[in-house]
Amino acid sequence: MGEVYRATDTKLGRDVAVKVLPPEVAGAPPRWLARFEREARLLATLNHPNVAAIHGLEEADGKPFLVLDWSKAASAGPPSSSSCSSWRRPPGGA
Numbered sequence: 001m002g003e004v005y006r007a008t009d010t011k012l013g014r015d016v017a018v019k020v021l022p023p024e025v026a027g028a029p030p031r032w033l034a035r036f037e038r039e040a041r042l043l044a045t046l047n048h049p050n051v052a053a054i055h056g057l058e059e060a061d062g063k064p065f066l067v068l069d070w071s072k073a074a075s076a077g078p079p080s081s082s083s084c085s086s087w088r089r090p091p092g093g094a
Helices: 030-045
Strands: 003-009 014-020 054-060 063-069
Touching (some): 030 063
Antiparallel strands (some): 014 063, 054 063
């Protein structure tokens, strides 16, 4: 559930994955937000090389998003317009 984008954490200077709720559920009932928060808590309990580590559950403009380890093997598009202003595209592409 959600859309994943590659971004740069400008505070720490590293590539990260940002996972946001898809637009069609962003204004949905609170159960979607609760599910997203449960996903974050579950990820925080896992430690496995095939599972991205979570760095945080954040919010920008009232929209929640997860900050995860970026895997070079992952495929993602450019950051969305709803991403936090402290995130930017890395130099040279998506």
